[in-house]
Amino acid sequence: MLLTTDAKVQYNCNSSEACSSPECKMGGPTRHGQHNKAHKAGRTAGLSARQKQRLGKEVVGPHRKPCKSGASQGGKLERIAAAKQIRDAKRNELISMKRRLAAPVVISVLPLSKSVDVSRLWDQLLSACKFQVAENGSEGREANEDRDICMEIDEVLGGLERKSEPLTMQTVTLPNKGRLRLTLLPPPSDRTDLMAVVDIGRAAEVLVLAVPGDSQCAVDEEGQAAVSVLRAMGLPSIVVAVQSSVTKGSNVTSMKERSASKKKAEEAIKSQIAGDHKMFHADTASDCQQLVRHLAEHPATVPVWRRQRPSLLVEGAEYRAGAEEGAVENSAAEPTGRLLLTGYIRCGGLSANQLIHIPGAGDFQIDRIEGIFEGGAHGSDRHGFGASKKGQGGRSSSAGGHAPRAGSGVGDGEGDSVMDVSDIGTTLLAQHDDEVREAVVRVNQADRDGEDGEQTWPSEQELLDVQTLIEGKRKKRNLPAGTSEYQAAWLLDDEEDGEEEEDEEEEEEEDNMVDSSGMNPEGRRGNQDDEVDEAPELHEMVDDEEAGSDTMALDEEAGDDAALYKELRSRHKQEQEQAQEEYPDEVDVPTDVPARVRFQKYRGLKSFRSSTWDSKEWLPAEYSRVFAFENFKRAHKRAKAAVERATAGLDPCAAAPGSLVVVHVVGVSASQAQVVLGRVPTSPSPHLSEPQASLPMSTGSPLVAFGLMQHEGKMSVLHGGIKKVASYSEPIRNKEQLLFVTGVRAFQSCPIFSADTPGDKQKMERFLLPGRHVIASMYAPISYGPLPFLAFKVMPQLQSTDIAGSAGLCKSNATQALMLAASGALRGCDPDRIMLKKITLTGYPTRVHKRRATVKFMFHNPDDIRWFRPVELYTKRGRRGRITDAIGTHGAMKCLFDCPVEQRDVVCMSLYKRAFPKWPKDLTFA
Secondary structure (H helix, E strand, C coil), X not given: CCCCCCCCCCCXXXXXXXXXXXXXXXXXXXXXXXXXXXXXXXXXXXXXXXXXXXXXXXXXXXXXCCCCHHHHHHHHHHHHHHHHHHHHHHHHHHHHHHHHCCCCEEEEEEECCCCCCHHHHHHHHHHHHHCCCCCCCCHHHHHHHHHHHHHHHHHHHHHCCCCCCCCCCEEEECXXXXXXXXXXXXXXXXXXXXXXXXXXHHHXXXXXXXXXXXXXXXXXXXXXXXXXXXXXHCXXXXXXXXXXXXXXXXXXXXHHHHHXXXXXXXXXXXXXXXXXXXXXXXXXXXXXXXXXXXXXXXXXXXXXXXXXXXXXXXXXXXXXXXXCCCCCCCCCCCCEEEEEEEEEEECCCEECCCCEEECCCEEEEEEEEEEEEECCCCCHHHCCCCCCCCXXXXXXXXXXXXXXXXXXXXXXXXXXXCCCHXXXXXXXXXXXXXXXXXXXXXXXXXXXXXXXXXXXXXXXXXXXXXXXXXXXXXXXXXXXXXXXHHHHHHHHHHHHHHCCCCCHHHHHHHHCHHHHHCCCCCCCXXXXXXXXXCHHHHHHHCCHHHHCCHHHHHCCCHHHHHHHHHHHHHHHHHHHHHHHHHCCCEECCCCCCCHHHHCCCCEXXXXXCCCCCCCCCCCCHHHHHCCCCCCHHHHHHHHHHHHHHHHHCCCCCEECCCCEEEEEEEEEEHHHHHHHHCCCCCCCCCCCCCCHHHXXXXXXXCCEEEECCCCCCCEEEEEEEEEECCXXXXXXXXXXXXXXXXXXXXXXXXXXXXXXXXXXXXEEECECCCCCEEEEEEEEECCCCCCEEEEEEECHHHCCCCCCCHHHHHHCHHHHHEEEEEEEEEEEECCCCEEEEEEEEEEEEEEEECCEEEEECCCCCHHHHHHCCCCCEEECCCCEEEEEEEECCCCEEEEEECCCCCCXXXXXXXXXXXXXXXXXXXXXXX
């Protein structure tokens, strides 16, 4: 109602009866006013009221529409039938999987202390597998049979004589477990061989950790090193076997002693491996039977990185020389042949079109895959060879065709390591397809004749000339009096290996400075390198109490000199690491070389986070030989899909997992075959250039060949996130040679360390400091994660031996000197990752007036000051400024800052240059 100023109406109607005046009909400020209808049919309305507004939509709610009794009864029966069908389908799938996956379960025994009697434990496990007790029948009869068999086992074990022969891989069939078979891997003959532990991590599906129960220290130093390696690689299923000491004349200890030993072992294992693990005693025959029963009944699990690619535990090998159809000749003049590998395919389907990696030998192509069926031992249906594949004709080779020889290492079900091949035939499972077969391509072949690229490729003659120039150049050294040529060579090696500020590119840069500046290239190094070269530094690093006088130390014998040199080098690296922590990235400008020439490849950045840096600018020549992905995740997804198709049986050129096969590997040289045959128990091959007796003896470590995923044989820039382990205390310098293990491969490389930070640019780290996560980048073949990333350091005493590549480490006793230095995981492959090397030039203010200051000792001439004038300055106390002008001719300069500067402050200037890894010398990556 609209009220005007001339309205003089008063409402005094207080009667309870209905008023007939028009004013009362209009309503007013009383309880007779306007009242709107409340909408109460919202959420609280019934189902029928809401259903009218749904216009025929399906009613979804707690209330179900009533149905007829006949339909309800039929729906219940249908649900029961559907649930039964799902249950039967799952049961049939499990049964078919058990029948299809016929590969024996790989059990590896690893003692964690030298107090463990490995021979006794090994004999007990083999006997327990042979006399495994059946679980059917009444309890009384089962107990009697168990007791009788245990007594028989005790008699057998008591009559066994300890032999000095090395333990070998055994494949046994459990008598009362149907078709279940176990492959027992012996422990390494040398407990300090960490590469043998890596091989166990590649092959084992169940790991039996043997610990002593009566020792104060259940896990010794070698056991801790082995557990740390396996923990970094990814642990399979773990079972702990506690072995107590056996008293003379009795094989049984008291229950109190057994309980105490089990508690000690449990505490020792928990300190090394997190989680609860099943523990068994391994003192008597019945204890070992319980252990074997657990191994047979519980499923084994392996790490994810092993499940995503096929593998082959090599149980037999044969080499046939001569180029055959499908073979790929090497670029070298050494002839190639065919290598036949026998074993079970595990974890995934193996395709004849993919590459196979053999540790110690390299990457090769597969010609074909043949299946083995054992005459009547287990039946042809066990391995799935009864029906031939479509398009392959189901051809079977003759007895003398491509069947494995005696000594192939495949168990016959009775505990033998070899099988009799008189009743063995083969059938063709997979043949490679030339159209989709992946070639062995390591580097990208750039167009060296074209002129489209920015970099030019040097000719062979130019490379030889540069090599001759480097070898012929001699550096003048200030050496102590009486230093021999042998000791002088050590100092030269120290300079080559210990340089930090001067990498290879800067050395070439300094060699080319002679033409531009006309100065002598000798002595053009920073103060840090001068400290390495000068003789007084050598005298300062020697302790008088340990080495006596300098003359006596330098006149010692070769062994004493080597120990002294090792100690001096270790101290020098520790001093450099400590200096890097106290004064990060700080360098001094040399006095004999202009700073604008010395740091001509460096540039300043306004902001390290937001400033742009072109990833395609000033690339080295090695980048023309690597491969890069447009989308790395998409390529990884396609590679995984190819392996899944082979595993599911959708690839006509693949063999299913669980098949006992003979893989024909082509393009293998005689030297590469020797590495493989030296690790597999086999008879001599007449096709080798040297007799088998000259090969290194097998150390008992298993040989596992991996099927590579798509593009995993091509070179790229590999990145892995690592962290220094607590047990390794020696400094690890940037670009220091390390042995890397990715699970599949093992190779030596000189990585470049960078910070593990977000952003498009990362700062290079000069040392791998303890407690920090860094990214190690190197040239290596493409690998798809998840993969472990382990870094080993070769001990200095064996670096003088002939260790040419990782293949030599795998087949020689040099692996005994390995120490785990860092561990982590693979991050990916990306050549465009920008790693910037940072240097910091420092100066000190001599005069300060509010925001203005006079700074000295940063440069040594006014030309350098004017050259670096655009670069921003900062102080360690957070002030920012710039160079205004140069003063005099000795390097003093005027600076202006945003806030008043203190006299005790330090003025800094940061310069950056992109760093690249070193190109490897050995491209086999075996």
